[in-house]
Amino acid sequence: xxxxxxxxxxxxxxxxxxxxxxxxxxxxxxxxxxxxxxxxxxxxxxxxxxxxxxxxxxxxxxxxxxxxxxxxxxxxxxxxxxxxxxxxxxxxxxxxxxxxxxxxxxxxxxxxxxxxxxxxxxxxxxxxxxxxxxxxxxxxxxxxxxxxxxxxxxxxxxxxxxxxxxxxxxxxxxxxxxxxxxxxxxxxxxxxxxxxxxxxxxxxxxxxxxxxxxxxxxxxxx
Numbered sequence: 001x002x003x004x005x006x007x008x009x010x011x012x013x014x015x016x017x018x019x020x021x022x023x024x025x026x027x028x029x030x031x032x033x034x035x036x037x038x039x040x041x042x043x044x045x046x047x048x049x050x051x052x053x054x055x056x057x058x059x060x061x062x063x064x065x066x067x068x069x070x071x072x073x074x075x076x077x078x079x080x081x082x083x084x085x086x087x088x089x090x091x092x093x094x095x096x097x098x099x100x101x102x103x104x105x106x107x108x109x110x111x112x113x114x115x116x117x118x119x120x121x122x123x124x125x126x127x128x129x130x131x132x133x134x135x136x137x138x139x140x141x142x143x144x145x146x147x148x149x150x151x152x153x154x155x156x157x158x159x160x161x162x163x164x165x166x167x168x169x170x171x172x173x174x175x176x177x178x179x180x181x182x183x184x185x186x187x188x189x190x191x192x193x194x195x196x197x198x199x200x201x202x203x204x205x206x207x208x209x210x211x212x213x214x215x216x217x218x219x220x221x222x
Contacts, residue, residue: 008075009211011068016204018068019197022061029053041128048117055110062106062142069099075211076156083163091155098148105142108134146196150181153203170206177203 030053032038032046047054073095081088112134120127139145157174160166177199180192 004075004078005211005214008072008079009208009213011072011075012204012208012211014068015065015072016201016208018061018065019201019204022057023197025053025057030057039128040132041124044116044120044124044128044131047113047131048120051113051117055113058106058110062102062109066099066101066103066106069102070096073099073152079211080156080159080163080165083165084159087155087159087162091152091159094148094152094155098142098152101142101148105138108141109138112138144184144190144193146181146184146193149200150178150184150196152178153181153200154178166207166210170203170210173199173203173206 030050032043035043035046038046073092076095077088077092080091112131116127116131116134119130142148153174155178157166157171157178160174161168161171177196180196180199183189184193184196
């Protein structure tokens with residue numbers, strides 16, 4: 001029989017790993033250096049030269065992340081619903097919406113690149129234009145704005161505070177991370193997405209260890 005709390009702890013650590021790998025690969029293997037003078041076609045050419053890596057990276061940090069997020073959202077709902085049922089109903093809804101958006105974002109980027117790669121062979125300019133459009137859709141779904149994830153983390157932190165289920169320090173981190181995610185909706189504050197991502201590494205890691213090592217609470221779900 002599977003215990004949902006422990007499974008959620010593993011899921012949280014996988015989420016932290018996804019963010020970590022995302023940042024590391026973006027800063028190293030997928031970092032072309034200074035691209036300020038590059039045309040859109042040159043940027044696309046670089047991405048196509050690293051297509052397999054880009055798609056594998058996208059699969060892990062978006063699609064796998066979203067799938068595992070469903071497990072974590074369910075585990076947190078089961079854990080925190082006893083004393084914060086109303087808040088957790090809303091929080092879990094946002095968690096599942098976020099998971100769907102992240103998965104869709106990753107699929108759009110990965111499948112979109114396949115389409116663009118085919119087009120690039122015959123018309124590089126048109127392929128570059130298509131890639132710009134695909135990036136806009138992907139960023140809109142979840143690659144650039146973190147408002148849905150921010151709301152989920154805020155609500156989880158609020159529910160945990162009300163029920164005294166998680167350490168005060170973790171709830172403070174969650175609140176700050178959630179606020180950073182919310183503020184990414186403001187165009188001038190889009191760079192807060194980096195703060196959100198780095199903060200999520202801390203939050204997911206801390207949460208994961210707590211769920212794995214805290215005594216199991218049996219609430220009827222196993």
